[in-house]
Amino acid sequence: MTALRPHAEDQFADELAQLAAADDRPRPPGWRLSPQAVVTYLLGDGAKVTPKYVGPRRLIEVAVSTLATDRALLLLGVPGTAKTWVSEHLAAAVSGDSTLLVQGTAGTAEEAIRYGWNYARLLAEGPTDAALVPSPIMRAMRTGSIARLEELTRVPSDVQDALITILSEKTLPVPELNTEVQAERGFNLIATANDRDRGVNELSSALRRRFNTVVLPVPASAEDEVEIVARRVAQLGRSLELPEVPAALEEIRRVVTIFRELRSGITEDGRTRLKSPTGTLSAAEAISVITNGMALAAHFGDGTLHPGDVAAGIVGAVIKDPVSDAVVWREYLETVVRERPGWLDFYRAARDV
């Protein structure tokens, strides 16, 4: 396999097959697995099935129940809270196909959600079935599988409205051919949206009503977050074929601690309140800071991860707004980092950056 990043259903094909074989509970029409098995696939069973998502079980249960009641699912959260990751794995587990994907952008046109035309054929043959180019969502309706729409709130409002009929009547009329595509059972839509984009292209209440919303939070405990970061760093390091650097758990813990403290605005011991910077400081960013630090250590350093290797990355992640965030960071360095035992190296490195 040479793909830089294989699809979820390929990467975890074994686990999916195993779960399907052992699954004796009723499956909703069109589903490859029962809802319980889907939840197990995402959260892991502690043995063969690895956890894909580390977080509250109830959220995943609500998400899976939503899909089972053929309501569309809207995953909401700040950047880096595994929205896309969860939606990909949900689609892979439910319908075995996570590729029916529409990336929402400010330039997403209605064709990307409904259907487009092959203009050469359209001119030659006029409107025919063969000239019609179905969108991923239309294909998902035909095959009865899960379609995914990324960054829904980036899509212009008039284009978003194309979803209303699809979601409420589960049908997509094609007036040019005087036909329609009716969704097969098992069709559903998972959309993701960024919390920070609120107000850019706010969903109309008509559309909002057709979604159940699940808010993915930032990891609840430091241990969870360290685990997430450590696991992903290991996976990424392998697939990017970075030279082996023992990912120092201590540094991971430090990065996670700093991110958590700044994000929540309070130190882990609950004693000192802090200002929060404008950036999101998600687990995903922590992962990239560590990966970056490891690449630095492997290629330019002595092969072990030092505070200096991550300091630059951390400062870059924290200071997004050069004025206000710089104050936040300096305040944090002086009031918290400096006085914390064992952090002196990091303090020096961060100050020099």
Add this chain to the structure above:
Amino acid sequence: MSERFYGVRHHGPGSARAVVRELAAQQPDVLLVEGPPEADELVRWVAGSGLEPPVALLGYAAEDPGRAAFWPFAVFSPEWQAIRWAVANEVPVRFFDLPYAFRVGGSGPGGRAAPGVPDGALDSTGPGAGAVPEETVESGSGPPVGTSDADAGRHRPVDPIGELATAAGYDDPERWWEDVVEHRGVPVFDAIAEAMTAIREGAPEEPDDLLREAYMRSVLREVRRRHENIAVVCGAWHVPALTRKVPVRDDTALLKGRRKGKVVFTWVPWTYGRLASWSGYGAGVSSPGWYHHLFTSTDSVVPRWLVDAAGVLRAEGVPTSSAHVIEATRLAEALATLRGRPLAGLAEVTEAAEAVMCDGEPLRTALINRRLVVGERLGAVPDEMPAVPLARDLAARQRTVRLKPEATGRRLDLDLRKDNDLRRSRLLHQLRTLDVPWGEPAAGRRGTGTFREEWTLRWQPEFAVRLVEGSMWGTTVAGAATARVVRRARTARVLAEVTTLLETCLLADLPEAYPEVLAALDTRAALDADVHHLMAALPALARTLRYGDVRRTDLAGLATVTASLLKRICAGLPSAAGSLSDDAAKRLRDGVDGVHQATGLLADPKLRELWLVTIESLARRPDLHGLPAGRLTRLLLDAGRLDAAEVRRRLRLPLTVGTPPAHAAAWVEGFLAGGGLLLVHDDALLALVDEWLADVPAAAFDDVLPLLRRTFGTFDAGERRAIGERVAGPRPGAAQSGAGTVDHERAVSVLPVLSALLGREIRIREDA
């Protein structure tokens, strides 16, 4: 002989329903309920319509209202329902728990009784303030809520039925009760008693429980002598102990020698919010609103609940349609199925409402939680209910400090160095936090560090009502004031608000509130992005720190907060100093002045160093507005961080070609501000300015003059003249020549007037 034991889950609607059903079937002659026997008299109020749950029995020591405990009842409490049934059917009711008098009595476990320690009052601020968990959780009418009497740790399961439910894989004990007990129609209470016996065999015994159960058994024996058909409603935990055969002498031995204090009981109104906060320990009632719903709605529990939730959202202007309710109901049911549960419970309906109706807005979820899950129901008691302990405590305090409430206003002068006056001042300050402004501080002569206080006292009749309202905060003045201040500190939005509260804490002597307020101060300081607010807050803190001990207050902790405040100011100041308008520059200058003074007061060389380093680097910045720049240079000069030569260089800079005149003017103004008087008396400064002026080349002098005039023009005419004289006159150290020449003739001419004024003749000595 028929004798039935109903082991209930306190505040369990399922238990409540079952108890009423069983009582109706049994028709007992007498009903025994777990609760303080001193409150037997108060049962009659239950029949009237004036008493509306949620209410609580409040018991307190007659001579020390600070020792108090509450026994809350909601409409879904089994005890309440049982009492209601008994009163309606004219069956006598007796509370048969250990009398509260034993706990107040002072012997045994209830030893923490320093007078004035507001333990009960403090406890009423919520859980955690010294309340023993099991006491709090088993809050029904079992052991008193909130007494800190049993200091023992938590040994036995706090919510035995909850334990059973957990063992069965349920997170909500009520749902377990519904599923397992109600729906199967098993002989409920026998099964529960059996299960409890099993659990109790494996659990450690609590000495306090043994004592209470001994008392319960002795009451039971007494009742048996007169009645045949007895019903007992108590916490399920106690059932095995009550049915067990125990020799009489064991019980009497346990109970012997316990002293009894005098206690008074009354009903007070309660709220679902308090009910929820009491038992913030996982068991009991975290969701009184949901239990109320479970108890009152007979069918379609989930749809009705979600309809209510939609109503809550609609009332706040969130469009919520019936379609939402339908989808939420479907989701709740799907979730229940996914989790393998026969019916959707609170967790499912909450999650469904969150996903479908709240659009992921945490505020809406919180709204539903507050309005519906907890509920805002407020109980009521009849007006004829006896007096509250807070009023009694106030009366006692008034006697101790010898201050009588009088309706006519009078002035009171307090010298805080005297003990009694200090106590009076504290009492008045505490009352003010409770909205009982019996004394108003006289305007004017107030300043930290003084030991005099002037008050105007006037007692107004409506204060009595305010005391009743205030008694929800606690049973003593100090306790209630503490609770009130803590609450306000928690909800404060602005830094200045918290600084005021901190001052209140010191003035009113509320040491228990102090850490909370400090924490709030720290929080506000950290979150306040405006460095001006921080700078404004610092001087008051520094003053308190320096002069606070006049009131003999403990200032530990304040120093840390003040230090961290200064650090934050130092971190934030540089970025707040860029691109300032004239007004903002003035604000900054004033703020910096205040902080500079405060660092002087703090007398901490490290902090002062930090501050000076900060302003040093700030003063060097070329983009800084002239006013603060001049000011900072001056501060640094005064602090000895810059030598005269460097200051002269800096003084010269603004007056060079590259500087716009306005900047230069502001700089000079900033540098020389502080009044002309300083220039008159500070020789070094005057010399510096003088030398600098002399240095200005003649060609440039015309340009500099207006700038100087702008600053010097603000000084008093007298000051200006004095400065001029100092500059023109001889330098200090030179002898004062020429002062001796007196025009005798003119001097003599004032003598008649002086004589008239002084009333005696004045003349010049001949020898002069």
